[in-house]
Amino acid sequence: MSSPVPLRCQCGAVQGELDVSASAGNRCVCYCDDCQAFAATLGREDILDAWGGSDIYQTAPNRLRITQGVEELRALRLGPKGLVRWYTACCKTPVGNMVSTTRSPFIGVISSFVPLDGPGRDAALGPVRMHLMGRFARGGCPPHAHPKMPLGALPGFAMLLLRSVVTGGHIPSPFVIDGAWRVEPELLSPEARAKLSAAAPTP
Numbered sequence: 001m002s003s004p005v006p007l008r009c010q011c012g013a014v015q016g017e018l019d020v021s022a023s024a025g026n027r028c029v030c031y032c033d034d035c036q037a038f039a040a041t042l043g044r045e046d047i048l049d050a051w052g053g054s055d056i057y058q059t060a061p062n063r064l065r066i067t068q069g070v071e072e073l074r075a076l077r078l079g080p081k082g083l084v085r086w087y088t089a090c091c092k093t094p095v096g097n098m099v100s101t102t103r104s105p106f107i108g109v110i111s112s113f114v115p116l117d118g119p120g121r122d123a124a125l126g127p128v129r130m131h132l133m134g135r136f137a138r139g140g141c142p143p144h145a146h147p148k149m150p151l152g153a154l155p156g157f158a159m160l161l162l163r164s165v166v167t168g169g170h171i172p173s174p175f176v177i178d179g180a181w182r183v184e185p186e187l188l189s190p191e192a193r194a195k196l197s198a199a200a201p202t203p
């Protein structure tokens, strides 16, 4: 067991910690249009890499604790079938993505919520194991990325999900209270979502 990794929004109002282990987490960079649209909606495209990628650590929700400022958490969905995407109200820091059920067995913690850069982030979260959905990347698919979802990534992710389901990894979670979302996720209007797509640079 390694010591917990700190979590912190940009302004510091929201803080927490994350338990990291190689068997219970998976780090990837996602270039998909929805992850880019989420950052754009918050006015936080600064969190994306040069190709528009989001650096994400996937793990079970019960491995994450909020120690301060939990009341600042908010959630957004880009469409009726979209992920529940958490951020902080205080400084619009992207926090993490979950599937749209309170029993979501995973959260993809976004690196903007991890106050570590470069080698420090690699040491804390492990190396990025895949770059996916590169066909949505700015300027075309980066050479290091898979255009969609690499099939080789699926067994690892499936094991992560299975382990979480078997161990009840969806609770306790700072995002769920008595089986309900802490705050009801806001649903982005189709018009607002379409505007984001139109604004995205075309490869």
Ligand SMILES: [Zn+2]
Residues within 6 Å of the ligand: 009, 010, 011, 012, 013, 014, 088, 089, 090, 091, 092, 093
């Ligand atoms: Zn903040």
Ligand SMILES: [Zn+2]
Residues within 6 Å of the ligand: 030, 031, 032, 033, 034, 035, 036, 133
């Ligand atoms: Zn994505």
